[in-house]
Amino acid sequence: MVSHNDAEQSRCRTSDETPTERVETTASEEFAPDRTRAITGRSGSKGVDRRRFLQATTGTAAVFAGIPGTAAGWRSQASYSTSDRTISSFDGTDLATTLYTPDAGGPNPAILMTHGWGENRRLASMTASIAAGYAENGYVVLAYDSRGAYGSDGISAVNGPNEVADARHLIDWLAGRSDVETDGQNDPKLGMDGISYAAGLQPLVAVADDRVNAIVPRIGWYDLTYSFVPNGVVKDSWLTFLLAAGVFQTLDFDPGTRVADRIFEWYHDAIDTNRLPTDAEEGLEQRSLASHIDRFDTPTLLIQGWDDTLFNPNEYLRAFHELQARDVESAIVFYEGGHAIEEILVSPDDRAYLNDLAVTWMDKHLRGESTDVPTVSTYLKQRDEWRTGSQFPPADVSMTAYSLENATERGNPHIERWSWFHDTEVTYEWHVGRDIEVVGTPEFDLAVDVAGPEARLFFDIRHDGSDLDAIGKSVGEAARVDGPGRQRVQFEFPVFQRFFSAGDTLSLRISTESLLFEESTHTDGVTVLPSQSEIRLPQRPQ
Known part of the structure; x- marks a missing residue:
């Protein structure tokens, strides 16, 4: 065994090793270019827009490439040792x-960890630093490459x-293991x-x-469907990026191995038809806590980024409310972070706060x-401080309606994606009359007149x-509207927290x-129908 700050990794068997493990390194496999067609879509009936692919990956790849400062923030700095080993799973x-x-005496509780998609247990700085932090706090930690990823064999599903x-x-x-404490x-x-x-x-394992x-x-x-x-x-840009990251993490471009064929089929069908295939929806439901919530009872600390464009904050807020309702x-x-460029900017002090909460849990x-x-x-971006409470949103928050009819309309309410005569977006503005805090999940209830068989609309507060002060990203939420004719568009906008001062402008952009x-x-x-449309914001006086 070696100290964690030594360069070499252990290559010897310890007394706790079992016959199903060996201490060795899985050899890297050669690349074969055939799989690239599955990523770009060139062999299918519809290609993937290269512009969108680059835009999806450039700003958000930081989460997968490694985040500076993630090693900070553990209250103990006790020494530990590491060893790499290969463990044969249930099916070999x-x-x-x-x-x-x-290095201190045990036995100690254990933490089991794997990594983010497209990463591995050692090169992903967030995963490696979290594992090291637990070890510094006296936990035995087993971090592993997921099935089909990097050093692990098998097919990823x-x-x-x-x-x-x-x-x-x-x-x-x-x-x-004798050094792991048991119940x-x-x-x-x-x-x-x-x-x-x-x-x-994690919740899927806890249910099982x-x-x-x-x-x-x-x-x-x-809920992966959401x-x-x-x-x-x-959400095609993220789907494209994630599939590409999944292929690269396998170090193997042979379509018959490492990433399950049906994952490529789901992706192709979704991009080709602009809809989620039925079998894909069933597969995503199987992999979502939302489908197993009635059987879930494990104590859970949810950590979610305000800025996440892949899994927006509604995901964990819905999970939190369901768990609270079930006691x-x-x-x-x-x-401030998530699958977004803001993750790079998280300060060491804020990392410390998150990691201290985790080890305390x-x-x-x-x-x-x-x-x-x-x-x-709750991290308050504008004040650079943390606020704690017993519920979310706070008890004194109430919904306030903002009618589009009473807003200043910037542009024409008729918008089209391809047109020489019409704009692609329209904006509605309100002047805030007093100091308020918006904190919670906005509700949208809009009326539109769809000229064709369907439309996709994109919304940003x-x-x-x-743009620098945008609540979300370039798009906060999206909605499909079937047509033709007048339709209602009702959904929940991603949760956010924001302070507004009297005289500030609050605006809603609707785009195609x-x-x-x-x-x-x-x-x-x-065509947006302002007289029949409103958004409702959860707010309270400052």
Whole structure:
């Protein structure tokens, strides 16, 4: 065994190793260019827009490439050792792992971790630093490459049944170690932590295996159908980027291995038809906590970024409300970051706050310490400070209606995607009459007249009309509207928190174009009907 700050990794077998593991490194596999056609869509009936692909990957790849400063923020700095090893899973598939063991005496509780999609257990700085931080706080940590990713063999099915079974097998493996504290035979005191793809796996494992005592999913999903096709609109740029990242993480471009063929089929059908195929919807439901919420009872600390364009904050807020309604012990944290460029800018102090909450959560549920975590922790961007509370939104928030009829209309209410005569967007502005705080989930109730068979509309709420002050990104939410004729458009806009001063401008932009979503290919334009339209904002006086 070696200290964590040594350059070499252990290559020797320890007394706790089992016959199903070996300490070695899986060899890299050669690239074969055939799989690129599955990513670009060139072999299909419809290609992927290269402009959109670059726009989807450039601003958000930071989450996958490694985030500076993530190692900061653990309250203890105790020493630990690491060793790389290969563990054979339930079906003989080899999984590449790294074991972190505290140098202080044990036994100690354990943390099981994997990584974000397109990453691996060691090169992903967020995953590696979280694992190291737990080890510094006296936890045994097993981090592993997910099935089909980098050092691990097998075929990735995006957190399918085999990925869940892999995690359960690794729990068995940890239970057999003498340095892992247990609650009984084959029952380790165990928690799970991880970001994005790893966050989505945690509740699925907890539903399948009650040995998971607590989880800390970070910037993950609640309902994958909503994540990728919110309100019926395909989020094509993220789908394209994620599929590409999944292929690169396998180090193998052979379509018959590493990423399941049906993942490519789902992607092709969604891009080709501008709709989510029925079998894909069923697959996404199977991989979502929303479909298993009635059987879920594991203490959960949800950590979600305000700025996330892949899994927007509505995901974890909905999960939090469902867990609270079912009396499942839970807490939620909103911070400035997520699958967005803002993740790079998270300060060491804010990382420290997030990581301290995580280890405190584990100390309570794995060690039985009399510690506690605030039910709600909210980062206030404009004030650069944290606020805690017992519920979200706060109890004194009420919904306030903003009628489009009473707004200043910037542009023509008839908008079209392709037209020489009409604009692609229209904006409605209100002047704020007093100091207010908007905090919670806005509700949209709009009336439109659809000229063609259907339309895709994209919405953004702004503060003083500035892109830099946009509440969301270039698009906050999307909605599909079937036509022709007059239709109502009703949905929840992504949750946000914002202070407005008297005299500020609050605006709503409605557009037919988007950089993140599939636009309509069968539209003759949409006319917004202001006299029958309003948005409702959750607000309170400052």
